[in-house]
Amino acid sequence: MWCAAGGFHIDPHRPVDRAIITHGHADHARAGHRAVLATPETIAIMKERYGAACAGSFDAVAYGETRRIGDATVRLVPAGHILGSAQIVIEHAGRRAVVSGDYKRASDPTCAPFEVVRCDVFITEATFGLPVFRHEPADREARRLIASIAAEPHRTHLLGVYGLGKCQRMIALLRAEGYDAPIHLHGALVGLTRLYTDLGHDLGDVRPVSATKPREPGGNLAGGLVLCPPSAIADRWARRFADPVTVFASGWMRVRGRVRQRGVELPLVVSDHADWPELLATIAETGAQDVWVTHGREDALVHQLSLTGRGARALALVGFEDEGE
Amino acid sequence: MQSFARLLDQLATTPSRNRKLVLLSHYLTSTPDPDRGYALAALTDGLGLSIPLRRILPDLIAGSIDPDLYRMSRDYVGDTAETVSLLWQPRAARHPGPIRSTRLADVVDAFTAADQKQVPLLLAALLDDLDISGRFALLKLIGGAPRVGVSARLAKTALAEAYGTPVADIEEIWHALDRPYLALFDWLEGRGPRPDPGRRPVFRPMMLAHPVEAEDWPGLAPASLLAEWKWDGIRVQASARAGEMRLFSRTGDDISAAFPEIASAFLGRDCIADGELLVMRDGVVAPFNDLQQRLNRRTVSLRMLRDYPAHVRLYDLLELDGEDLRPLPFEERRRRLEDWHARAAPALTDVSPLVPFAAFADLEALWSGARAAGIEGLMLKERASPYLGGRPKGHWWKWKRSAQTLDCVLMYAQRGSGKRSSFYSDYTFGLWRQAPAAAEAREPAAAGELVPVGKAYSGFTDAELRELDKFIRNNTTDRFGPVRAVRPALVLEVAFDALQRSSRHKSGLAMRFPRIARIRWDKPAAEADTLEAAVKLLPEGA
Numbered sequence: 001m002w003c004a005a006g007g008f009h010i011d012p013h014r015p016v017d018r019a020i021i022t023h024g025h026a027d028h029a030r031a032g033h034r035a036v037l038a039t040p041e042t043i044a045i046m047k048e049r050y051g052a053a054c055a056g057s058f059d060a061v062a063y064g065e066t067r068r069i070g071d072a073t074v075r076l077v078p079a080g081h082i083l084g085s086a087q088i089v090i091e092h093a094g095r096r097a098v099v100s101g102d103y104k105r106a107s108d109p110t111c112a113p114f115e116v117v118r119c120d121v122f123i124t125e126a127t128f129g130l131p132v133f134r135h136e137p138a139d140r141e142a143r144r145l146i147a148s149i150a151a152e153p154h155r156t157h158l159l160g161v162y163g164l165g166k167c168q169r170m171i172a173l174l175r176a177e178g179y180d181a182p183i184h185l186h187g188a189l190v191g192l193t194r195l196y197t198d199l200g201h202d203l204g205d206v207r208p209v210s211a212t213k214p215r216e217p218g219g220n221l222a223g224g225l226v227l228c229p230p231s232a233i234a235d236r237w238a239r240r241f242a243d244p245v246t247v248f249a250s251g252w253m254r255v256r257g258r259v260r261q262r263g264v265e266l267p268l269v270v271s272d273h274a275d276w277p278e279l280l281a282t283i284a285e286t287g288a289q290d291v292w293v294t295h296g297r298e299d300a301l302v303h304q305l306s307l308t309g310r311g312a313r314a315l316a317l318v319g320f321e322d323e324g325e
Numbered sequence: 326m327q328s329f330a331r332l333l334d335q336l337a338t339t340p341s342r343n344r345k346l347v348l349l350s351h352y353l354t355s356t357p358d359p360d361r362g363y364a365l366a367a368l369t370d371g372l373g374l375s376i377p378l379r380r381i382l383p384d385l386i387a388g389s390i391d392p393d394l395y396r397m398s399r400d401y402v403g404d405t406a407e408t409v410s411l412l413w414q415p416r417a418a419r420h421p422g423p424i425r426s427t428r429l430a431d432v433v434d435a436f437t438a439a440d441q442k443q444v445p446l447l448l449a450a451l452l453d454d455l456d457i458s459g460r461f462a463l464l465k466l467i468g469g470a471p472r473v474g475v476s477a478r479l480a481k482t483a484l485a486e487a488y489g490t491p492v493a494d495i496e497e498i499w500h501a502l503d504r505p506y507l508a509l510f511d512w513l514e515g516r517g518p519r520p521d522p523g524r525r526p527v528f529r530p531m532m533l534a535h536p537v538e539a540e541d542w543p544g545l546a547p548a549s550l551l552a553e554w555k556w557d558g559i560r561v562q563a564s565a566r567a568g569e570m571r572l573f574s575r576t577g578d579d580i581s582a583a584f585p586e587i588a589s590a591f592l593g594r595d596c597i598a599d600g601e602l603l604v605m606r607d608g609v610v611a612p613f614n615d616l617q618q619r620l621n622r623r624t625v626s627l628r629m630l631r632d633y634p635a636h637v638r639l640y641d642l643l644e645l646d647g648e649d650l651r652p653l654p655f656e657e658r659r660r661r662l663e664d665w666h667a668r669a670a671p672a673l674t675d676v677s678p679l680v681p682f683a684a685f686a687d688l689e690a691l692w693s694g695a696r697a698a699g700i701e702g703l704m705l706k707e708r709a710s711p712y713l714g715g716r717p718k719g720h721w722w723k724w725k726r727s728a729q730t731l732d733c734v735l736m737y738a739q740r741g742s743g744k745r746s747s748f749y750s751d752y753t754f755g756l757w758r759q760a761p762a763a764a765e766a767r768e769p770a771a772a773g774e775l776v777p778v779g780k781a782y783s784g785f786t787d788a789e790l791r792e793l794d795k796f797i798r799n800n801t802t803d804r805f806g807p808v809r810a811v812r813p814a815l816v817l818e819v820a821f822d823a824l825q826r827s828s829r830h831k832s833g834l835a836m837r838f839p840r841i842a843r844i845r846w847d848k849p850a851a852e853a854d855t856l857e858a859a860v861k862l863l864p865e866g867a
Contacts, residue, residue, distance in 0.1 A: 132411040238747045
């Protein structure tokens with residue numbers, strides 16, 4: 001996405017001179033740009049993932065601060081998606097556009113809540129842009145997981161999660177519901193989780209799976225909870241655990257076919273993206289008369305907006321599929 | 326409704342049979358009457374409400390959602406009941422609905438009492454009162470048998486286990502019971518006598534055979550045995566009494582509706598007969614594939630009746646004119662069967678002939694000459710055996726033709742479920758359409774074309790599974806979700822009971838009971854079998 005007035009790209013896939021990054025997920029934040037502007041948290045995440053030299057220079061802009069870039073004024077506002085995620089508010093020639101990036105309205109103890117900004121043009125995601133998608137209250141889903149762990153003391157619960165955001169949010173939710181046993185992490189989740197802790201998020205007793213040897217007593221982690229990337233559930237790595245209960249926390253778990261397809265035993269409908277009612281409410285609250293729908297199920301959302309008399313168009317952005325959400 | 330909904334949700338995501346049994350047992354022992362009886366009915370024979378959901382639901386949902394959004398949602402979800410359960414928006418100000426409770430019994434009563442015009446209003450009121458899972462459960466409940474990965478047999482087994490009763494004792498009376506099975510639960514919980522089936526047609530647990538193994542032969546005396554062909558259809562029991570008739574599958578499922586011609590052939594009789602259900606044309610048994618066209622149907626068209634005519638080849642007689650013949654020796658029952666059939670044969674039946682023999686060698690000689698379609702093997706039955714439900718040892722033997730084998734090439738592998746979910750354990754294999762030239766044997770994929778002929782997920786040890794899994798991970802050429810395409814480099818010797826023509830497979834062939842006999846790590850893929858070699862194994866006339 002290119003802003004002509006400011007001469008910058010937003011979440012570009014190819015290396016560019018000047019990039020503004022909405023949040024740290026790999027399909028939005030890539031290495032190799034000459035100059036990167038983002039929130040301090042997003043920059044920390046990029047450095048953790050790609051190394052300290054993954055961009056020529058960094059401009060850390062806190063929520064609410066403004067920057068003059070070319071003929072445009074730019075401000076970052078919390079998007080509520082993950083730690084550091086931001087909407088990009090662009091003002092030029094008396095008009096205001098907001099690029100939402102990915103966002104949600106549900107509460108999340110690991111990031112700042114979404115703030116509505118009134119605007120002329122709202123550029124929204126549509127990952128869950130179908131009326132069948134209505135997420136469950138996340139605290140209720142966390143309690144279901146805790147109940148299942150208690151009911152199956154001889155099995156290991158294996159929770160497949162996105163390594164950035166979902167992982168730490170699930171841990172925080174479980175802690176808030178009183179689950180205080182150690183939580184075991186797949187190696188791929190350790191670095192980013194430590195980053196959250198370093199940035200002041202208390203996640204309790206969190207330790208790598210590798211800290212326990214498979215052959216020592218309790219090494220199969222029966223009765224315990226292990227978090228891992230979704231792909232690891234089907235990996236040889238998972239064989240050390242005690243008859244695992246496969247758990248997946250995602251907005252896709254709303255649909256039974258998706259649950260069957262992944263062979264999930266305990267589906268939790270928890271998402272870091274807005275569900276259908278949140279998408280519609282947010283668009284209405286921005287007051288935007290012109291809505292651009294970027295990635296996800298644009299058709300249904302554009303159709304719905306046209307029914308309510310709003311100007312809407314689909315921007316067919318590729319490369320933002322979010323299967324692992 | 327909420328606890329039934331929770332049960333359906335859990336059953337749908339639980340891969341293990343044992344855990345499903347635990348879930349079902351717990352539900353059936355902890356839910357009060359009559360709700361548990363209606364739930365049991367829903368999981369077995371259905372509630373019989375016959376509500377035309379396919380017609381009602383689109384009208385009902387049209388009031389609350391734009392038709393294009395509904396269509397997009399339905400396309401994405403793939404199931405109407407689930408789509409409606411997700412999209413339904415409870416009306417804030419409820420209409421004064423005809424029902425205020427979502428207990429299963431009240432729901433069933435309300436639908437039973439409602440006339441056609443009231444049904445949509447009643448349904449809307451109920452949907453308003455339920456959450457997503459509850460709406461889904463309701464629609465599955467009233468829409469027929471909810472397909473939640475539970476067979477009727479599993480539900481009955483759970484009931485038997487919950488109360489420590491043999492499942493056969495429940496099956497025997499099952500078909501004489503009425504929803505919501507109050508008398509059944511009274512008996513199981515010690516409050517009442519075992520329900521008396523009276524004059525209703527019931528299922529008698531079937532007597533099954535053991536495969537005859539090498540070590541069994543010395544104990545078998547030809548003089549004390551009778552032999553008959555084992556026909557390649559499905560075992561059925563025709564149960565007729567007092568103007569009612571039921572055709573049961575081996576597991577006691579009522580399949581009468583799918584075979585109305587057999588039902589009418591037995592109507593008015595008073596008997597319970599055991600036999601093989603076949604498709605037969607001009608006295609010749611058709612391949613099993615033809616019979617498959619007629620299985621698992623709730624209704625059957627005239628065309629199906631004409632193109633796939635059903636027939637029952639009788640093996641045994643369990644009951645005649647109110648007399649229980651099961652305690653009699655097989656030889657005597659067999660005589661009664663022949664007498665009765667000679668006197669008053671029901672249409673569309675014949676008696677499976679005995680195969681005379683003096684020594685087992687005679688049977689082998691006869692058998693090798695009988696490569697016709699429809700014969701799956703031989704049955705050896707002790708002359709003196711009573712008819713005993715289950716699989717009692719030492720009475721009936723099945724002597725199957727030693728399995729045929731083909732050397733196939735592994736093409737695709739799919740991840741298993743449950744304990745096998747981290748293993749590629751389901752294998753699709755193929756045969757060469759043309760044998761690759763020997764010179765190209767190292768990289769055969771470039772030369773020949775493989776066509777899939779079957780899929781197997783058994784026949785190997787856990788150690789072999791680990792080796793296969795490793796091979797697949799190291800030789801993956803492509804991925805499609807849980808499936809991996811594999812470089813054509815591994816030969817699997819696949820055993821199967823029979824080969825048949827099939828229009829569903831690209832190869833035009835299908836295997837019955839394929840399993841991995843051996844993993845041929847040693848054999849170059851180019852030397853695997855060809856389609857041409859497989860066609861020669863088709864039975865005559867197929």
